[in-house]
Every structure is written in C-alpha cells, then in structure tokens.
Amino acid sequence: MTKILVVEDSFSMRSFVRSALETGESELGEVDIVEASGGFEALRLLPRGPYDLVITDINMPDINGLELIQFIRSNEHHRATPILLISTQASERDRERGLSLGANGYVAKPFTPEDLRSKVKAELARAKTRTGGNG
Amino acid sequence: MAEGLDKAREEFFSEAQELVEALSRNLLSLDASLKSGVEDPSVINEAFRAVHTLKGLAGLFAAKRVSTMSHRLEDVLDGLRLGRLALTPEVLDLLFRAVELYNVALSAERVRSDEPLPQIDTLLDEFGRVGKNPSAATNPLARFELDPAMLAVLTEYEEHRLRTCVEQGLLLYRVRVDFALATIDKSLEDIKLRAKEHGEVITYLPTGASTSIDSIELDLLLASSAGVEVLEASIGGDQVQIYPIPVKERVSVLQRETAPPPRNMSLPELSSERREPMPSDHSVEVQGGQGAAALRAIAQTVRVDIRKLDALMNVVGELAIVKNALGRMAEKIRAEGSRQLGSELHSIQRSFDRRLGEMQSGILEVRMVPLGQVFDRLARVVRQIGREMGKDIRLVITGAETEIDKLIVEELSDPLMHIVRNAIDHGIELPDDRKRVGKPLAGTIALNAFQKGNHVVIEVEDDGRGIDEKALVARAVVLGKVHPEEVDGLARAEILNLVFLPGLSTRDEASDYSGRGVGMDVVKTNIGKLGGVIDVQSETDIGTKITITLPVTLAIVSALLVRIEGRVFAMPLTSVAEAITFDEQAIRVVDGREVMTLRGVTLPICRLGRLFGLAPLPGAVPPKRRYVVVATLGPRRLGFAVDDLEGQQDIVIKPLGKSLSRVRGFSGATELGDQRVALVLDPTALIEEMLSAAEVTNRERRVGLG
Numbered sequence: 001m002t003k004i005l006v007v008e009d010s011f012s013m014r015s016f017v018r019s020a021l022e023t024g025e026s027e028l029g030e031v032d033i034v035e036a037s038g039g040f041e042a043l044r045l046l047p048r049g050p051y052d053l054v055i056t057d058i059n060m061p062d063i064n065g066l067e068l069i070q071f072i073r074s075n076e077h078h079r080a081t082p083i084l085l086i087s088t089q090a091s092e093r094d095r096e097r098g099l100s101l102g103a104n105g106y107v108a109k110p111f112t113p114e115d116l117r118s119k120v121k122a123e124l125a126r127a128k129t130r131t132g133g134n135g
Numbered sequence: 136m137a138e139g140l141d142k143a144r145e146e147f148f149s150e151a152q153e154l155v156e157a158l159s160r161n162l163l164s165l166d167a168s169l170k171s172g173v174e175d176p177s178v179i180n181e182a183f184r185a186v187h188t189l190k191g192l193a194g195l196f197a198a199k200r201v202s203t204m205s206h207r208l209e210d211v212l213d214g215l216r217l218g219r220l221a222l223t224p225e226v227l228d229l230l231f232r233a234v235e236l237y238n239v240a241l242s243a244e245r246v247r248s249d250e251p252l253p254q255i256d257t258l259l260d261e262f263g264r265v266g267k268n269p270s271a272a273t274n275p276l277a278r279f280e281l282d283p284a285m286l287a288v289l290t291e292y293e294e295h296r297l298r299t300c301v302e303q304g305l306l307l308y309r310v311r312v313d314f315a316l317a318t319i320d321k322s323l324e325d326i327k328l329r330a331k332e333h334g335e336v337i338t339y340l341p342t343g344a345s346t347s348i349d350s351i352e353l354d355l356l357l358a359s360s361a362g363v364e365v366l367e368a369s370i371g372g373d374q375v376q377i378y379p380i381p382v383k384e385r386v387s388v389l390q391r392e393t394a395p396p397p398r399n400m401s402l403p404e405l406s407s408e409r410r411e412p413m414p415s416d417h418s419v420e421v422q423g424g425q426g427a428a429a430l431r432a433i434a435q436t437v438r439v440d441i442r443k444l445d446a447l448m449n450v451v452g453e454l455a456i457v458k459n460a461l462g463r464m465a466e467k468i469r470a471e472g473s474r475q476l477g478s479e480l481h482s483i484q485r486s487f488d489r490r491l492g493e494m495q496s497g498i499l500e501v502r503m504v505p506l507g508q509v510f511d512r513l514a515r516v517v518r519q520i521g522r523e524m525g526k527d528i529r530l531v532i533t534g535a536e537t538e539i540d541k542l543i544v545e546e547l548s549d550p551l552m553h554i555v556r557n558a559i560d561h562g563i564e565l566p567d568d569r570k571r572v573g574k575p576l577a578g579t580i581a582l583n584a585f586q587k588g589n590h591v592v593i594e595v596e597d598d599g600r601g602i603d604e605k606a607l608v609a610r611a612v613v614l615g616k617v618h619p620e621e622v623d624g625l626a627r628a629e630i631l632n633l634v635f636l637p638g639l640s641t642r643d644e645a646s647d648y649s650g651r652g653v654g655m656d657v658v659k660t661n662i663g664k665l666g667g668v669i670d671v672q673s674e675t676d677i678g679t680k681i682t683i684t685l686p687v688t689l690a691i692v693s694a695l696l697v698r699i700e701g702r703v704f705a706m707p708l709t710s711v712a713e714a715i716t717f718d719e720q721a722i723r724v725v726d727g728r729e730v731m732t733l734r735g736v737t738l739p740i741c742r743l744g745r746l747f748g749l750a751p752l753p754g755a756v757p758p759k760r761r762y763v764v765v766a767t768l769g770p771r772r773l774g775f776a777v778d779d780l781e782g783q784q785d786i787v788i789k790p791l792g793k794s795l796s797r798v799r800g801f802s803g804a805t806e807l808g809d810q811r812v813a814l815v816l817d818p819t820a821l822i823e824e825m826l827s828a829a830e831v832t833n834r835e836r837r838v839g840l841g
Contacts, residue, residue: 010188011438012146016195019139038470040323043341043351044316059187059290062323062339063353074343088191094290101288110194110202113140 002124003032003049007042007056007068008086017055020113028121033094039063043071046078053123055084058094066097073102082127084119147196148245149438152191155237158185159515162230166518171223176216176296176335183212198244200255201237207259208233217295229261231519279307280381285340285356294337298805300335300358307380308366310355311342313373319351328354329370334359346742392674441541444502448691451495452787456806458488476597499688506584506593507535509548513555517580527566527577534584539591540688543665547685550658554595554681555580555671557655562679572676575599596680602673604630607639614638623639631671632770635659662818663768666692668708694805696781697764700744701752703813705786705805706775710766710818717761717776731763731774738765741825743778766818773822788815799824
C-alpha cells in the first residue's frame with residue numbers, strides 16, 4: 001500500500017489528484033490518499049505517516065508549500081519522504097525555490113492524470129532505489 | 136473510474152462558482168477601499184489567489200475559455216499585488232466585467248457548449264491596454280538583519296509584501312509561538328486577529344523544534360509600525376515571544392522615528408491583564424494525551440449534494456409512514472387484544488415520533504445556507520448599475536447570516552435582483568434631484584433579513600422618490616386594469632399593490648435594467664411559487680419598501696387534506712387563508728362564473744371536482760355538508776369547493792414523474808402514511824389559471840359597487 005499525502009487548498013484539485021491516482025492503481029499498486037487542505041493540516045497529518053510521497057501546492061495561505069518542504073526536510077522522522085510540487089508554468093521562481101529546498105520534482109499545471117501518474121511513479125521508483133541502496 | 140473524474144468535474148464547477156464569488160467579494164471590498172483610501176493588501180492577494188486557483192483548475196478540467204480569461208486576469212491581479220500596476224476605477228471596472236463573464240463562460244463550459252463568446256476577447260483586449268508602471272529596483276530588505284533561511288522560504292508574493300512593508304517604514308518582528316495541535320486553529324486565528332491590528336503577518340514558518348509532539352512551534356514574520364512594548368502588551372503571552380528583527384546601524388535612527396513613542400500610563404494595566412498565563416488546567420488538558428484527538432479532528436466540514444439530502448428526507452417521510460402504521464397497530468391491539476401491550480406499543484411509537492422529529496429538523500438544518508450568498512451577488516449588481524446610471528448608491532446589508540433552505544436561496548436570486556434593479560432605476564433619484572429635495576447625494580438601499588417564526592423576512596428598502604401613485608393609477612386605467620369610476624374608491628394599499636399587475640410600470644418605457652420584459656407580476660408569481668408573499672409600502676420622497684416573507688424550507692410543508700369525490704388531495708397551508716362551510720344557496724353566477732359573497736367581498740368559486748372531471752366513486756353518498764377553502768395569492772383570492780376536510784398534516788412533496796410534470800395545478804404527490812397517496816394541489820398555479828388579475832379586480836369592483 002502506497003500512502004500519499006496531498007496538500008492543496010483547492011478541493012477539486014485534491015479530488016482530481018485523488019481520482020487520477022486511484023484510477024492508476026493498477027500501475028501504482030494500491031494507494032492510500034490522505035488529503036490536507038493547507039500547510040497546518042499537513043503538519044497535523046504528518047505524524048500519521050510515514051508517507052511514501054507528499055504532493056504539495058506552493059501558494060497556500062498561512063504555511064506555504066516552501067515552508068512545508070523545509071519543515072519536512074528538517075524533521076528527523078520525515079526528512080526522507082519524497083516531495084512532488086504542484087506548480088504553475090508562471091511561478092518559475094517559486095518552483096525553483098521549492099526544488100532547492102529539497103523537493104524532488106514537480107508537475108506543472110495544467111496536467112493530465114497520466115502526467116501525474118508518471119511523475120508519481122517515477123518518484124516512488126527513485127525513492128525505492130535510494131532506500132534499497134542504503135539498506 | 137471515469138466516474139471519479141466526472142465527480143471531480145462536477146466539483147470543479149462548484150468550486151469555480153465559489154472562487155468567482157470570492158473574487159467578486161474581494162473586488163467589492165477593493166472598490167470600498169478605493170473610495171475610503173484605506174487599503175488591505177490581503178484583499179488583492181485573495182483575489183489573485185482565487186483567479187490563480189481557477190486558472191489551474193480550468194486547465195485541468197479543459198474549460199478553455201475560463202482558462203484563457205484567468206490567464207490574463209491573473210497577470211493583471213499579479214501586477215496589482217506586486218505593485219507593478221496601479222488600482223484605478225477603470226481597472227476595477229474591467230475586473231467586475233470579468234466576474235460577469237466568468238459566469239457566462241462557466242455555464243457554457245458546464246454544458247460543454249462551444250458557442251463562441253466574443254465578449255471574452257473584447258474584455259481581454261481591454262485588459263491588454265491597461266498600462267503598467269515599472270517598480271523600483273532597490274532592495275529595501277537590506278536594512279534588516281533577516282535570517283536568510285527565513286527569506287528562502289518566502290513565496291514571490293510574500294517577498295513582495297515584505298518589501299512593501301519595509302518601504303512603508305514598518306518594523307519587522309519575529310513572533311515565536313508554540314501552540315498545542317489540538318487547539319491550533321483557534322490559537323492561530325486569535326493571534327492573527329490581534330497581530331492584524333498592528334500590522335501584517337507576512338508568513339508562518341514552522342520551526343521544526345516543538346516542545347512536545349502534541350504542539351507546534353511557529354515563527355510569524357510580522358511587519359508593524361508598533362514598538363515592541365505595544366506588541367508585547369497586545370499579542371504577547373506564555374506561548375508567544377516577540378523578537379524585533381534588528382535594523383542595521385546606519386538607518387536605525389530613522390527607524391526609531393517611525394516607531395510610535397511608548398504608550399502612556401494605561402499600558403502596565405493592560406499588559407498585566409493580557410499577559411496572564413493561560414489557565415493551567417487548559418494546558419494540562421492539551422498536553423495530556425490530546426494529540427490523538429487533534430489528529431482525528433481534521434476535516435470539519437463535508438460537502439453534500441442536496442439531492443442526497445432530499446433522498447434522506449424521503450426516507451424520513453417513509454419512516455413517518457411506518458410510524459403511523461405502528462400507531463394504527465397499537466390502536467388495534469388495544470381494542471382487540473391486550474390493552475397493556477397496546478399502550479406499550481403506543482408509547483414506543485411516541486418516542487419513535489420524537490426521534491423522527493429530531494432527525495427531520497437535523498436534516499433541514501443541514502440544508503440551510505446563509506442569505507449572504509445572494510446578497511453578495513446583489514452587491515455587485517448595485518455597484519454596476521449605480522455606476523452606469525450615474526447614481527451613487529450605498530448598500531447596507533443586515534442579517535446576511537439569516538439561514539434559509541438552499542433551494543429557496545437559488546430561486547430567490549432573480550426576484551431580488553429585479554427588485555433591487557427597480558429600486559435603483561425607478562426609486563433612487565439622480566444626485567442633482569436628491570440635492571434639490573435635501574437628501575444626501577448617495578442613495579441608500581437597505582437589504583434586511585431576519586427570521587420570524589417559521590418564516591424568513593427579506594426587506595428591500597430604498598430612500599428614493601417613492602412610488603408615484605397617480606401615475607400608477609393612470610396607467611392601470613389606460614391598461615384597463617382599473618375602471619375609471621373605481622379610482623376614487625381605491626385604498627392606498629390597493630393602489631400600491633397595482634404594481635404587481637402584469638404590464639404595469641410607473642414609467643412609460645421600461646428601462647434597460649428593470650425592463651427586460653419582466654415585471655413585478657413575475658416577481659410576485661415566483662415568490663408565490665416558493666410559498667412566499669410579497670408586499671409593498673411607499674411614501675412619496677421618502678422611499679419604498681418591498682417585504683418578502685418566505686417559508687424557511689420547502690422540504691416539508693404543512694398541508695390541509697381535503698376530500699373531493701372520495702379522493703384525498705393535499706393543499707399547502709401557506710396559501711390557505713380559511714375554510715368555511717359551503718352553502719349552495721349563496722352561489723350566484725356573474726359573467727358566467729360562480730361567485731359567493733364572503734363578509735361583503737366577492738369570492739370566485741372553483742369546483743375542483745368539476746375542474747378535474749372527477750366522477751363520484753360508485754356507491755358514494757353525497758356529503759351532507761361541504762366546505763370552501765379560501766386560497767390567496769397576494770390580493771387575489773379563490774374559493775375551492777371541496778366535499779370534506781380531513782385535517783392537517785406535515786407532508787414531504789415528491790415530484791410527479793416526467794410524463795405528469797406538465798399537468799397544471801399540481802405541485803407533486805405525497806404519501807399520507809396510511810398507504811394512501813395524495814396529489815398535492817398547487818393553489819398558486821390554480822389561481823393563475825382560473826383568474827387573470829384584471830378579471831378579479833374588475834369583477835370584484837363591479838359586483839362590490841353594484
């Protein structure tokens with residue numbers, strides 16, 4: 001079972017991500033999607049992990065996606081969790097920041113369910129190689 | 136699984152609607168701040184965020200026109216929030232037009248129509264002409280000794296706000312808070328509110344170093360003109376530490392000047408009060424293993440399709456039938472078998488009834504939404520029409536939190552819009568005219584809502600010129616709605632109620648706004664369909680007040696059960712005025728129509744049995760005594776002759792099937808609980824069908840006078 005935390009303040013976007021990933025269960029294996037509507041909720045949901053992947057938006061009120069990335073990367077329990085950014089074509093600067101803070105990749109809006117699935121699949125595979133190599 | 140995507144698409148339209156409404160709300164407050172000069176930067180950012188989210192979603196769900204619009208709009212709002220573009224009334228107008236166009240584009244996308252919408256291109260062109268003013272390329276942040284780690288996690292917008300605040304000479308503070316996870320929402324809301332009084336919170340950065348696993352430590356970056364003492368007094372506390380971010384030496388003097396001097400004597404008192412440590416039992420409770428609870432208390436709200444609630448309400452209706460069956464069973468057992476057993480069953484049935492009542496009101500409560508939803512839309516219309524007609528309008532809203540059934544809210548939008556348009560168009564005078572009669576230049580429209588028992592009252596009040604009664608009567612005479620000889624006999628209320636007759640408008644030509652081929656008669660009919668009534672009051676030069684009274688919900692209605700030729704029908708009590716004994720002798724025929732006189736007023740009679748072509752059931756005994764149920768639709772009244780009254784009952788109205796939906800005179804069917812089904816009469820439609828307003832007025836008058 002692959003556990004994924006989706007942090008996004010738009011509920012239809014969360015719904016889209018959920019349905020895209022759940023539709024891809026055959027290729028991704030069984031997924032357990034946990035939804036957070038913002039940075040705070042994500043912080044509260046993190047202890048429910050570990051998560052195999054965190055997918056987060058950047059521009060959110062209060063705690064933004066960059067802050068969430070930094071928090072995850074500096075937290076001993078979660079620092080190894082792969083992070084995928086949801087970004088827009090336009091917000092190049094924010095995306096670059098996210099990547100430099102330790103996000104593993106990004107998917108740019110607008111994306112298709114297939115785009116998302118292939119990114120997620122790639123991240124999960126890469127994470128597997130990493131942990132496999134270490135242990 | 137394509138179903139999942141369809142559902143997501145449905146959700147997209149629902150969220151898109153919310154986003155457009157949020158945009159509209161933010162534009163309205165921008166409009167207000169343009170006028171007052173008091174600016175809240177978070178408003179532009181929220182408008183930007185709404186459009187930004189909408190753009191992303193529209194791309195995802197292939198709503199191309201919405202996406203194109205959002206793209207351009209996002210650029211403009213981004214320019215505004217990053218200070219590259221100045222907010223002018225012209226820009227704001229374009230943005231308001233965009234809101235209208237969003238609604239058009241969304242409706243088109245929803246039904247997957249690819250009809251071209253040239254208005255969008257026109258608007259986009261105009262946006263293209265909006266000029267840009269370049270920003271200065273200095274770095275004001277250099278003055279502060281800011282932690283680079285903190286700067287690294289700011290989004291572009293947050294960085295822009297930080298710069299702007301610093302350029303305005305505000306001081307920067309790091310506010311460290313340590314909040315229990317269980318109560319973080321409340322604690323944050325609290326500190327946010329208090330911090331906002333003194334400045335702007337740029338961001339919230341989790342430090343990752345919390346004191347326990349049940350709490351979270353955050354650094355708030357706060358920009359404020361206040362000194363550290365003031366902030367300490369206002370937001371300081373046990374879990375809140377405030378650290379000023381040091382200013383580099385050369386500019387420190389200047390900075391100190393911009394900070395206000397320390398507060399006066401009252402400060403220590405205030406500070407000791409505010410600094411009181413949180414009650415210890417509270418923090419114990421929080422730290423005493425509440426972490427799990429905090430994790431559970433995540434999603435506070437769910438979204439529900441109203442059809443699901445309707446389905447639940449149907450189940451309640453069916454349970455009511457079970458309940459009635461239980462009651463009859465209890466009676467039967469009591470009469471034929473064990474009295475004891477019967478009584479026990481009866482008491483079980485009563486407690487079932489109570490729980491059922493609670494469940495019913497619970498479901499009804501879920502269906503309720505605040506009227507503010509409609510009022511926001513009206514606010515936009517008021518602004519737009521006022522501007523275009525050169526009238527300055529102040530809109531005052533009270534009771535926006537009053538709740539009413541979601542379905543009613545949706546049906547209410549058009550009638551209210553029409554009334555408000557009327558008020559601006561016909562009611563409020565041009566500024567010059569207002570000046571002449573000594574009124575404030577800006578006209579006021581008040582929207583008041585409040586609950587009154589099982590009804591919600593909505594008032595639309597303007598301080599305009601009032602309804603011109605003479606013109607109204609003259610027009611009614613011209614249109615043949617009132618006979619010239621009757622004019623003198625008309626009471627004031629009757630005159631004012633003429634506005635609800637078809638074809639009446641106090642002006643010779645319907646204007647662009649209130650016109651559109653729709654009159655107050657249609658408004659009245661639509662309100663009537665919702666089981667509501669509408670009333671008008673007016674004073675020359677003082678203003679006009681339209682009052683709408685609506686039931687709180689449509690899901691359950693109280694009905695009078697009547698019997699006609701052996702069949703039972705339900706008649707919603709909202710339109711029943713009274714029931715009287717029917718006296719065949721009292722019937723007269725006037726102009727080929729049956730009427731009777733009730734307390735000196737003529738009442739047209741409709742024999743429902745005859746209307747529906749019902750033949751008596753075989754073996755039926757003609758009733759000894761019959762009744763007339765008097766139904767009202769505003770000033771119009773009609774008496775329905777029925778064979779018997781069966782009593783009053785709360786009913787859940789179910790729609791008739793498609794094949795029957797066009798049959799006039801019925802609003803649905805209902806189950807009565809004893810395995811009988813009754814058709815629900817639609818008195819509004821029946822009255823409309825039976826009498827045209829003109830006939831009623833004329834005939835009533837003529838008979839009354841003769």
